[in-house]
Amino acid sequence: MNQAxxxxxxxxxxxxxxxxxxxxxxxxxxRGGLLFALERWPDALASYERVIALDPRLPEPHDNRGLVLQRLGRHADAIQAHDAAIARNPRFGIAYVRRAMALREFGRFEDAHADAGRGVSLMPGVPIALNARGITWNDLGRLDEAVADFRQAVAAAPQFAEAINNLGNALHDLGSFEEAIACFDEALRLRPGYPDALSNRGLSRQELGQLDAAMADFDAALAARPGFAEAAKRRGALHLLRGDYAAGWRDYEASLQALDARQRANGAVNGIPQWRGEPLACKSLLLSEPNGFGDALQYWRFIPCLQAMGAEITFQGRPALFELLRSSPWPVRFLPADEEPHGFDFHCQLWSVPRLLGMGVGDIPADVPYLSADPARVARWAGLCEPVALNVGICWQGRPERKIDAGRSIPLAAFAPLADMPGVRLISLQRGHGIEQLRSLPAGMQVLEPDPRFDAGAHAFLDTAALMQSLDLVVTSDTAVAHLAGALGRPVWLALKWMPEWRWMLKRMDSPWYPTMRLFRQPSRGDWGGVFTAIRDEAAAWAVSRT
Structure with missing residues (x-):
């Protein structure tokens, strides 16, 4: 009250x-600074712009204008404002730090890191610069470096709640959830009701299985900052994990509305209206899927739902997946991600379709297969399998640069109980990251690796899909390979971390998304040994039943 x-x-x-x-x-x-403190962003902006009109040579008002523009969600304009400040004073350290934060909004993490590093060099030991560089280290997946910068910032400024919160984020990403929660608690002690710390603590509590406490944190974060998109998305995901699809979709809708407003402020929307469930008869609908190949494969099942409503469908994305998606029975046009779309009535992200159609767990279309493999490729790779063996395709690692992969990937050595079974032949489906583990297998463990031509072309998963037709079973971590096997209707066993993504829900051994899938869950956090003991025992029983 006294401060106000x-x-x-x-x-x-x-x-x-x-x-x-x-x-x-x-x-x-x-006046601009005081209005900024009162969160009167438009008025603060007008003050700084008045200073610039009076004397455009000064760097500080340009930089402060950029900071206000960031608060208004106008990050492209903010970058230009910080550019102007730096042009007027190339040694203006705080301007580099602030521009770094704006660059992050466009995924320009390397550029942001360079700016933050420049800020640290110009302001050595200054907590705000160390905090910014820590954030960019975290963006780049360099978590140990991020922790070091955040700890240095907190040591220099023990009351720096933002840096303490960011330290908690980095520790969360490293899997140190209890230590992360201690950081969020301290940030909240220093700043009661701090929405970011509440939301982040909820995420760490969820990883520890403290689901009611996590939900309370997400509720509190949204109460403290109505329209907080990230907290709404996280709460939605927790509702979905618990099987409450109606509440989950509501929160996702709220998060998307906030993000859509932010995108519009940044000029990122191409002018095509977003589809929000309107009639689609004789309408053209542009679909995209920003979350990776696995999500595109999972949600492809909803194409006929949209076509039944009368929509003409075009999918825009990475061309590497187009050939596989063309194997579905539905007529779809394809547009590369780098081409500008024109002339569409609506656009929609594919994963939003079940939300917009109001689907619950029991409404998910689960008719498989809805993708297929090329017969010529099937014949080419069938020779990797032995008729008398239990041929098991395995995949163990996703993309480590994606934070969502934390805890999901499995050390290849954990598959040893399966490899040790008589009559079992393990065949690698792994591509890219993780394949180096084939060079350091435990003594006696054998995994057959296809030759270098396997899925080496421009089109993703065509050979993997073909080989799956000859396999008896696929055993995989939570990657796109699991979705591919499920979409092909092949038997697939999915090894899940203790607290999985929402789509796999809790406690179930089956999946409403894929009728040929079985779920094997860690009995405790990090316990892959327990998972593969269960998989081995189930595989042994399954092998007996097949004889």
């Missing part, structure tokens, strides 16, 4: 000075 009163008094003094001299640069600039 002090700001009000100082603001009145600025207003009086401006009335006395409308060209008082200092008064206009101080």
């Amino acid at each position: 009163h002090d700001i009000a008094q100082r603001l009145a003094q600025c207003e009086a000075a401006i009335r006395h001299d409308p060209r008082d640069l200092v008064a206009w600039h101080d």
Whole structure:
């Protein structure tokens, strides 16, 4: 209350000075800072723009204008404002730090890291610069470096709640959930009701299985900051994990509305109206899927639902997946991600379709297969399988640069109980990251690796899909390979971390998404040994039943 009163008094003094001299640069600039503190962003922006109009040579008002523009969600404009500040003073350290935060909004993480590093070099030991560089280290997946910067920032400024919160984020990403929660608790002690710390603590509590406490944190974060997109998305995911699809979709809708407004502020929407469930008869619908190949394969099942409503469908994405998606029985046009779309009535992200159609767990279309393999490729790779063996295709690692992969990937050595079974032949389906583990297998463990031609072309998963037709079973971590096997209607056993993604729900051994899938869950956090003991025992029983 005293702080608010002090700001009000100082603001009145600025207003009086401006009335006395409308060209008082200092008064206009101080007014902008006070309005910023009051979160009156448009008024603060007008003050800084008045200073720039009076004297465009000064770097500080350009930089502060950029900071206000970030708060308004206008990150492209903010970058230009910080550019102007740096052009006027190339050694303006805080301007580099602030520009780094704006660059992150466009996924320009390397550029952001370079700016943050420049800020640290110009302001050595300054907590705000160390905090910014820690954030960019985290963006790049360099978590140990991020933790080091955050710890240094907190050591220099023990009351720096943002840095303590960010340290908790990095520790969460490293899997140190209890230590992360301690950081969020401290950030909340310093700043009661801090929405980001509440939301982040909820995520760490969820990983520890404290689901009611996590839900309470997400509720509190949204109460403290209505429209908080990330907290709404996280709460939605927790509802979906628990099987409450109606509540989950509502939260996802709220998060998307906030993100859509932000995209519009950044000029990122191409002018095509977003589909929100309107009639689609004789309408053209542009679909995309930003979350990776696995999600595209999972949600492809909804294409006929949209076509039954009369929509003409075009899918825009990475061309590497187009050939596989063309194997579905539904007529779809394809547009590469780097081409500008024109002439569509609506656009929609594919994963939003079940939400917009109001689907619950029991409504998910689960008719498989809805993808197929090329017969010539099937014949080419069938020779990897032995008729008398139990041929098991395995995949163990996703893309480590994606934070969502944390805890999902499995050390290849954990498959040893399956490899040790008599009559079992393990065949690698792994491509890219993780394949190096084939060079350091435990003694006696054998995994057959297809030759280098296997899925080496421009089209993803065509050979994997073909080989799956000859396999008896696929055993995989939570990657796109699991979705491919399910979409092909092949038997697939999915090894899940203790607290999985929402789509796999809780406690179930089956999946409403894929009728040929079985789920094997860690009995405790990090316990892959328990998972593969269960898989081995089930495989042994299954092998007996097949004889």
